[in-house]
Amino acid sequence: MPLLTVNEAIxxxxxxxxxxxxxxxxxxxGTATKHPELVSEFGSARVRNTPLAEGIIAGTAAGAAATGxxxxxxxxxxxxLCFAMDELVNSAGKLRYxxxxxxxxxxxxxxxTGGGWTVGAQHNHNLEAWFVHSPGLKVVMPSTPADFKGLMxxxxxxxxxxxxxxxxxxxxxxxxxxxGDVLVPLGQAAIRREGSDVTLVSYAKxxxxxxxxxxTLAEEGxxxxxxxxxxxxxxxxxxxxxxxxxxxxxxxxHEAAAPCGVGAEVAALVAAEAFADLKAPVxxxxxxxxxxxxxxxxxxxxxxxxxxxxxxxxxxxxxxLPVSAPGSAG
Amino acid sequence: MPxxxxxxxxxxxxxxxxxxxxxxxxxxxxxEAGPFPHVCTSVGQEAAAAGVVSALAPQDQILTNHRxxxxxxxxxxxxxxxxxxxxxxxxxxxxxxxxxxxxxAKELGVILTSTIVGGELSxxxxxxxxxxxxxxxGIVACFFGDGAACEGIFHESLNLASIWNLPVLYVCENNQWxxxxxxxxxxxxxxxxxxxxxYGIEALTVDGNDVEAVFExxxxxxxxxxxxxxxxLLEATTYRQxxxxxxxxQSYVDPAEIAEWRAKDPIDRQKARLLxxxxxxxxxxxxxxxxxxxxxxxxxxxxxxSPFPDPAELATEVYA
Ligand SMILES: Cc1ncc(C[n+]2csc(CCOP(=O)(O)OP(=O)(O)O)c2C)c(N)n1
Ligand SMILES: [Mg+2]
Numbered sequence: 001m002p003l004l005t006v007n008e009a010i011x012x013x014x015x016x017x018x019x020x021x022x023x024x025x026x027x028x029x030g031t032a033t034k035h036p037e038l039v040s041e042f043g044s045a046r047v048r049n050t051p052l053a054e055g056i057i058a059g060t061a062a063g064a065a066a067t068g069x070x071x072x073x074x075x076x077x078x079x080x081l082c083f084a085m086d087e088l089v090n091s092a093g094k095l096r097y098x099x100x101x102x103x104x105x106x107x108x109x110x111x112x113t114g115g116g117w118t119v120g121a122q123h124n125h126n127l128e129a130w131f132v133h134s135p136g137l138k139v140v141m142p143s144t145p146a147d148f149k150g151l152m153x154x155x156x157x158x159x160x161x162x163x164x165x166x167x168x169x170x171x172x173x174x175x176x177x178x179x180g181d182v183l184v185p186l187g188q189a190a191i192r193r194e195g196s197d198v199t200l201v202s203y204a205k206x207x208x209x210x211x212x213x214x215x216t217l218a219e220e221g222x223x224x225x226x227x228x229x230x231x232x233x234x235x236x237x238x239x240x241x242x243x244x245x246x247x248x249x250x251x252x253x254h255e256a257a258a259p260c261g262v263g264a265e266v267a268a269l270v271a272a273e274a275f276a277d278l279k280a281p282v283x284x285x286x287x288x289x290x291x292x293x294x295x296x297x298x299x300x301x302x303x304x305x306x307x308x309x310x311x312x313x314x315x316x317x318x319x320x321l322p323v324s325a326p327g328s329a330g
Numbered sequence: 331m332p333x334x335x336x337x338x339x340x341x342x343x344x345x346x347x348x349x350x351x352x353x354x355x356x357x358x359x360x361x362e363a364g365p366f367p368h369v370c371t372s373v374g375q376e377a378a379a380a381g382v383v384s385a386l387a388p389q390d391q392i393l394t395n396h397r398x399x400x401x402x403x404x405x406x407x408x409x410x411x412x413x414x415x416x417x418x419x420x421x422x423x424x425x426x427x428x429x430x431x432x433x434x435a436k437e438l439g440v441i442l443t444s445t446i447v448g449g450e451l452s453x454x455x456x457x458x459x460x461x462x463x464x465x466x467x468g469i470v471a472c473f474f475g476d477g478a479a480c481e482g483i484f485h486e487s488l489n490l491a492s493i494w495n496l497p498v499l500y501v502c503e504n505n506q507w508x509x510x511x512x513x514x515x516x517x518x519x520x521x522x523x524x525x526x527x528x529y530g531i532e533a534l535t536v537d538g539n540d541v542e543a544v545f546e547x548x549x550x551x552x553x554x555x556x557x558x559x560x561x562x563l564l565e566a567t568t569y570r571q572x573x574x575x576x577x578x579x580q581s582y583v584d585p586a587e588i589a590e591w592r593a594k595d596p597i598d599r600q601k602a603r604l605l606x607x608x609x610x611x612x613x614x615x616x617x618x619x620x621x622x623x624x625x626x627x628x629x630x631x632x633x634x635x636s637p638f639p640d641p642a643e644l645a646t647e648v649y650a
Contacts, residue, residue, distance in 0.1 A: 030510035033582050051480035051516035052447055052508050079446065083481070118367050118418060120429045122445045290645040294367075294429025295418030301641035 001176040006166065009145040009177045010110075011035065013152035014072060016180070018042050021070060024156060028057060028074030028110075058084035058109060062092040062161070065107035070156060077123040078113035078165065092161040093136035105136075105161040108152070114205060114255060115303045116169035121291030124168070126256035131163045132233045132265070138186055139232040141165040143207040145175035147230055150184030158186060167204035167255075189236035191243070195225035198249040198313045201240060201266055203229040206253045206304050213309035222317055232262050237269055244270050248279035249316040253304050258286040280316040285309050335542055337609045343384060343541045344600045344610075347376035348619060350400045351597055352626045353409050357399075357416070360630075361576045367416055369430045371578075372400040374539075374571030377596035378503045379404045381544025382471060382564070385552045389468040391439045391457055393450040396431050397503075398443055401473055405438045409626055413633035421636040425643065448481035450474055451500075455487050458496035462559065469497040469555045477508030479522045488529040491561040499548075499555050500526075500563040503538065505570040506591075510582055526563040538566025539596040542603070569594070 004012065015038060018024045027048035032039050038047045050057050054075055061071040075081055081088065092105040113126050131139045138160050142148045148166070155162040192207060193214050200210040207228045214224035225243050229236065244250050250270055252263035263284040270282055285304045293299055335343075354371040361369075372379065379400025383392065386405075394401040402412060407423070415422025416430040423435045431445040442453045454472035461468045478484060479502060491498045502522045506513055513520075526533035532554075536547040544566055551562045569591035573579040580588065604610035 029508070033510040049511045049515050052477035052511075053480045053482060055482050082446070083448075083483075118429055120427070120431050120445075122432060122449075288645040290648045291427075293427045293639075293644065294431070295420075295426030295639050297638045297641055298418070298426060298644050301644045 001178055003174045004145050004149075004177040005172050005174050006145050006148045006170045007172065009149040009175075010152050010166070011038075012177065012179075013149040013156070014038065015041065017153055017156040018046065023068065023070045024072065025069060026072040026074065027060075029076060031074050054080050054083035055087055058087035059091065061107045061109070062087050062095075062105055065092070065105040065161070066095070066103040070106045072108045072110065072156065074110045076112065077119075078111040078127055079122050079125045081109070081111055081127070084109070088131070088137065088161065088163070089134045093134050096136060104159045106159050108155045108162045108164050110164050110166065112166045112168050112171065114167040114169050115292060115299045118294050118296050118299055120294035124292040126254070126287065128163070128165050128232055129256055129261045132262065133260070136161065138162045138234065139165070140186065140230065141167065141204045141232055142230050143167075143170065143204055143228050145173065145177045146182060147184055147190070149177050150182040151186065151230060153181065154183050154186050157183075162186070165204070169205045184230065186231045187234035187236055189230055189239040190228045191225065191239070192228050193224065193226040195223040195247065197223045197247055198251060198316055199225045199227060199243040199247045200251050200253060200309060200313065201227045201229065201243075202253040203232065203262070204255070206255055209304055209306050210253055210309055212306040213313065216306065216310045217313055220314070222313060224313055229262070235265065235269075237273070240266055240269060241274050244274045245277045248277050249313070250278070250282045251285060251309060251312045251316065252282065253285045253309055255287045255303055257289045258284050259289055261286060280319045283312045283316060285312055334546065337607075339545070340542065340600070340604055340607075340609055343380050343545055344597070344604060345618060345622070346380035346384065346404045347541060347597050347600060348622050349409070349625075350376045350379060350403050352622045353399055353403055353412070353629075356413070356626050356630055357576055358572075358578075361578075366576070367418070367430055368575045369416060370397045370575045371572055372397050374591065374595065375503055375505055375568045376400055377541035377544050377600070378501070378538045378566035378568050381541045382473075382501050382548040382566070384545055385548035386471055387468075387552075388439070389466060390552070391441050391461070391468065391470045393441060393454045393457065393470065393472045394443050395447065395450050395474060395478070396445040397475070398433055398440075402433060402435060402438070402440055405435075405440055407435055407438055407440070408629070410629035410632035413629055414636045417633050417636075418638060419633060419636035420639040420643075421633070426639040427643075427647070448474070448478045448483040451478060451481075451487040452483050454498050454500075455491050455496060458491060458498045459494065461497055462495075467556055469499055469552065471499045471501055471552075473501045473503060475508065476502060476504040476506070476513045476517070476522055479525065480508070480516055485525075485529075488526060488531055488561065488563070492529045492531050495559055496561060497555045497559045498561040499551055500561060501548075502563065502565040503568055504565055505568050506587075507570045507574070507583075509574045521565055521567075523563055523565040531561050531563055533563035533565065535565040535567060538568035539594045539599065541596055541600050568596070571595075
């Protein structure tokens with residue numbers, strides 16, 4: 001299977017979808033400059049550079065989506081989405097409902113975020129939960145090159161506006177990506193590692209941090225299950241509940257700040273639906289309630305690290321009922 | 331033609347441009363030596379920064395953007411503390427929390443630096459409102475690019491500053507590029523200045539690679555804003571001689587365009603002018619350049635020897 005970086009996997013998904021459906025087009029600040037291969041295959045009508053103006057980029061996408069096209073817009077760094085909030089939230093997210101179902105908004109808005117590039121808080125802000133909080137929008141934040149491709153294909157084919165977040169630290173990470181359709185349905189989490197003592201729920205780059213923590217925990221005889229949400233809305237509640245019912249312990253990990261974040265949503269779900277199965281309180285390991293710093297050591301301190309995750313898991317195991325004997329899970 | 335400016339002013343303008351160039355070249359050298367944080371340099375745009383900032387008074391405030399080094403240095407910022415900020419050190423102007431992209435130095439009147447393109451335009455309106463309501467004759471100079479003039483907030487800012495009579499000197503550095511897109515692809519016409527008329531704001535386009543022309547135009551504009559308490563838009567036509575950021579890439583730029591503008595380099599022009607006028611000897615110039623390079627080397631040593639912030643600083647200063 002070919003090895004592709006996340007950026008290449010996204011590019012491949014977009015090219016395949018543009019080949020498949022002539023209504024798909026892509027535009028953004030520098031999109032045509034950065035994708036000469038798309039311009040030469042699909043022409044400059046379907047691959048456009050735009051002026052530097054996020055509001056009109058997103059608004060044009062929403063208007064075009066409702067009237068027959070299937071736009072993809074690259075809004076670069078997630079904080080720039082603030083200039084596109086009205087168009088994404090008030091228009092794309094609400095006008096279907098408000099029109100009594102007359103319109104649909106099949107569009108994808110791409111944005112990058114996450115620590116690792118020391119670019120500071122106006123380029124790095126994990127604000128994905130804002131969109132989870134907004135009705136009518138779907139939110140995707142994958143962790144592997146194959147999922148970036150599969151979820152991008154699914155997002156382009158979806159009839160709803162999809163916010164597609166790229167964790168910057170993953171952009172150049174290579175991985176196996178099959179050619180052709182590898183659709184990953186929106187709303188399906190993936191178990192990255194099976195385990196029976198504690199569930200680590202995460203998304204984007206911290207999935208890999210959880211896997212590192214799980215490795216350490218395994219050496220100590222603690223069996224951690226790692227669940228990669230992949231899609232934040234719709235949330236795969238069944239997979240979360242199935243895992244927590246099995247392990248009885250839950251650590252939710254994300255780089256975004258804790259208040260009203262995805263971790264809060266997952267914790268509330270588990271408290272409501274799997275309270276009786278819990279052997280210990282739910283713990284969140286998140287970035288702080290602070291803008292992302294630029295300085296490298298501060299930025300590293302901002303990002304959840306494997307040690308914090310394994311320490312939390314260890315604490316839960318020590319607190320709660322005994323660790324299940326091999327084979328006794330479920 | 332007799333020199334229009336006193337010789338000391340002409341030399342000061344050259345000196346400020348040389349300082350900016352030396353600073354940016356140090357950043358380029360760091361990049362050539364190994365991994366270093368991304369930086370948007372202003373090589374080729376020194377005349378706009380030196381010319382405008384030199385026309386301001388101490389009580390005036392400056393708002394700038396991601397390409398800020400020239401504005402800061404022309405205002406007298408310490409290159410050591412600037413480089414320390416770029417390197418994420420605790421001795422930087424923002425204690426390492428900003429990095430290169432949002433360096434503010436309130437003590438110098440360089441305030442509210444935003445790297446959200448257009449962000450500085452809206453904030454300048456508020457800073458000018460404070461100037462107006464709190465008294466004094468200070469004005470606000472707001473630097474932005476041709477790309478920023480494509481954001482809706484540009485239009486909103488000019489409109490409000492005009493109807494509220496706010497003392498803002500808008501300074502558009504039209505450097506022909508908006509990251510990876512040429513301005514020809516994104517705007518009608520070649521200039522930003524004509525847009526001001528729609529908001530009842532006076533505007534002027536100046537050769538942004540002629541530091542004396544910029545200085546003279548800015549001096550007049552500053553005086554007008556100070557006296558009338560009305561906004562003014564000054565557009566400096568210039569060129570981003572390097573890629574959008576370091577490490578730099580110009581693979582998407584027409585080499586003929588780069589060559590055309592290199593030939594109009596603002597520093598070479600000012601050097602030639604001064605040498606021709608007899609205002610400067612080759613030997614003086616060599617001494618001046620050597621001194622500036624030494625200052626920048628010392629600044630870099632200071633920055634590199636400075637400590638990183640303590641991780642305990644991570645969530646401090648979030649709330650007042
Ligand atoms: C709102 C927003 N959109 C996009 C960007 C990314 N970006 C940073 S600088 C830049 C180009 C700015 O062009 P211009 O305003 O002409 O300034 P220049 O870089 O030429 O000095 C872009 C697109 C950003 N920082 N903020
Ligand atoms: Mg520009």
